[in-house]
Amino acid sequence: ALFRKLQFDGKPQGWWDPQNILFKDSANNFVLLDVCSDKTNTLFTAEALAQSLQDLGLPNDPAPIGAFAHWNGRDYDTYFALASSIQRGKSFLLRADKTGPALKLVCRDFEFKWLGRLDEAGTRYLYDGESGQPDRGGNGGVFLRSLTNNTSRTVVEPDNGGQYAIARFYGDDIIYFRNRLLWRLAPGETNSTQLLPPTSH
Numbered sequence: 001a002l003f004r005k006l007q008f009d010g011k012p013q014g015w016w017d018p019q020n021i022l023f024k025d026s027a028n029n030f031v032l033l034d035v036c037s038d039k040t041n042t043l044f045t046a047e048a049l050a051q052s053l054q055d056l057g058l059p060n061d062p063a064p065i066g067a068f069a070h071w072n073g074r075d076y077d078t079y080f081a082l083a084s085s086i087q088r089g090k091s092f093l094l095r096a097d098k099t100g101p102a103l104k105l106v107c108r109d110f111e112f113k114w115l116g117r118l119d120e121a122g123t124r125y126l127y128d129g130e131s132g133q134p135d136r137g138g139n140g141g142v143f144l145r146s147l148t149n150n151t152s153r154t155v156v157e158p159d160n161g162g163q164y165a166i167a168r169f170y171g172d173d174i175i176y177f178r179n180r181l182l183w184r185l186a187p188g189e190t191n192s193t194q195l196l197p198p199t200s201h
Helices: 046-055
Strands: 011-017 020-024 030-034 040-044 065-071 076-082 089-097 102-112 124-130 138-146 151-156 168-170 173-178 181-185 193-195
Touching: 011 076, 020 065, 040 046, 046 102, 076 102, 124 168, 138 173, 151 173, 151 181
Parallel strands: 011 065
Antiparallel strands: 011 020, 020 030, 030 040, 065 076, 076 089, 089 102, 124 138, 138 151, 168 173, 173 181, 181 193
């Protein structure tokens, strides 16, 4: 394995593709760093970002904007939102169209949840139930939100056991944790299948 120390003036946002890391510099530009050549290329200037936000009818200050990478099963999609809300909180949600590049509006009023995850297509959002304040304790429930119509439904009922389900997509299936065991729930099913059964003693 080869390890290299990369130096750049900015905050890393995630992978743009297998060779380029996206970072935000001190002037609010979003810049690509080629990890093989160390060369940089400005993806969105602060001015271009502000104009895109304005065109979409959103607050056009680029300073609070952050990005995150999302694996879509083949390569990385890059999403943009208010940086302070990406872990939890309300924000707009944008996705980069890499052919432009340009920014496309996914949702004007998106609520990020603690430990939430998008599916590969970016059309559904999976998140855990919580028993109280965000990131302070789970209730074991798993919820699924459609980004198409912004409706949510319960896919795993809370058990109020004090644990996060740590739910994740596996293709179209949902994998989650409960009572020290892993479970798998297929689309359209109501009963989960236990994975990795405990070793008998």
